[in-house]
Amino acid sequence: NAGVTQTPKFRVLKTGQSMTLLCAQDMNHEYMYWYRQDPGMGLRLIHYSVGEGTTAKGEVPDGYNVSRLKKQNFLLGLESAAPSQTSVYFCASSYTYTDTQYFGPGTRLTVL
Amino acid sequence: AQSVAQPEDQVNVAEGNPLTVKCTYSVSGNPYLFWYVQYPNRGLQFLLKYITGDNLVKGSYGFEAEFNKSQTSFHLKKPSALVSDSALYFCAVRDYNTNAGKSTFGDGTTLTVKP
Numbered sequence: 001n002a003g004v005t006q007t008p009k010f011r012v013l014k015t016g017q018s019m020t021l022l023c024a025q026d027m028n029h030e031y032m033y034w035y036r037q038d039p040g041m042g043l044r045l046i047h048y049s050v051g052e053g054t055t056a057k058g059e060v061p062d063g064y065n066v067s068r069l070k071k072q073n074f075l076l077g078l079e080s081a082a083p084s085q086t087s088v089y090f091c092a093s094s095y096t097y098t099d100t101q102y103f104g105p106g107t108r109l110t111v112l
Numbered sequence: 113a114q115s116v117a118q119p120e121d122q123v124n125v126a127e128g129n130p131l132t133v134k135c136t137y138s139v140s141g142n143p144y145l146f147w148y149v150q151y152p153n154r155g156l157q158f159l160l161k162y163i164t165g166d167n168l169v170k171g172s173y174g175f176e177a178e179f180n181k182s183q184t185s186f187h188l189k190k191p192s193a194l195v196s197d198s199a200l201y202f203c204a205v206r207d208y209n210t211n212a213g214k215s216t217f218g219d220g221t222t223l224t225v226k227p
Contacts, residue, residue, distance in 0.1 A: 004155075035217075040121075042202060042219040043156075058214060090155055097206065098144055098163055101215065103155035 001026050006091050006104035013081045013111045021076040021107050023091030031094045032074035033058075033101065034066060036087040043090065049074055050097075081111045114139045116205050118218035125193045126226055133188040133221045135203030142208035145186040146215070147177055150200040159201075162186060173197070193225045 004025045013019055023032065030051050035043040045058030047066040055066045063085060065077045074093075078085060088108050092101040115138045125131045137143055144163055148156040160171025167179045177188045186203060203218040 040219060043217040045214060045216075048214065092156075098208075100146070100158045100161060101148075101156075103148075103157070105155050106153075 003027065004091055004093055004102050004104035006089075006107050008107060009105065010108050011110070013078075013109065015082060015111060017081050018077070018079050019081065019109075020078075021089055021091075021109075023074045023076070023093075023104060024072055025074075025091075025093040025102070026072060027093060027095070027102065028071070029093035029095050029102075030071075031097060031099075031101075032068065033092045033094075034064070034074065034076045035090045035092065036060065037090060037106075038087050046076065046089075081109075083111045085109065086111045114143075114205050114207050114214075114216045116203050116216050116218040118201075118203055118221045120221050121219075122222045122224065124224045124226065127195050128192050131190050131193040131197070131223065131225070133201050133203075133223060135186045135188065135218060136184050137186060137203070137205040138184060139205055139207040143186075144206040144208060145177075145179060146204040146206075147171065147175070147186075147188050148202045148204065148217075150202065150220075152199075156202060159188070193223075195225050195227055198223055198225045 007022045033048040034046040049068040052071040067075045091104040094101045117136045146161045147159040162179045170176045204215045206215045
């Protein structure tokens, strides 16, 4: 099993550009999450999904959109990137809401 | 609302000595508590969790944590630290009464174990 994978690993954008981050899991997990990690601020939840076709807002959803068209994939979109979105983005998944979260390796995004 | 506090940004300990990384939490209902570890340029890895039952939880790599309801704490401990334990540690809490799946993470504590 590959676990949780994220593409791309690194990306540099210019302000105003758009992009999509892909998260894939092969563990048949119902729950999937997108976090951002900034120095000294821990992990903050952007959006999450409790099952295929569902999405919900987390702590810091502004400027991001998500989709969960297939159970194994969770996409995070930036429609118009801003320098404040420079961060490391982590995807995670879990079987239930009480279960351990399994994290991907992260995507390092820089917005110039 | 739920929250987590890790009061120490940095913990330094000598190899072979016991280590403690502190975590306190606040939830309106019963807590689910987790510890994760992050090595440089890697994602978070699960160490241990408390859901219910015995207040002393044993996890991976010789780590353990004690759930203290009266003090709302869930401190991570290890009897004898290794240099390879040096990493960033995160405590996380989830409220039992909300099944929305949202966890709140602390800001992290950097553990440095010196030879």
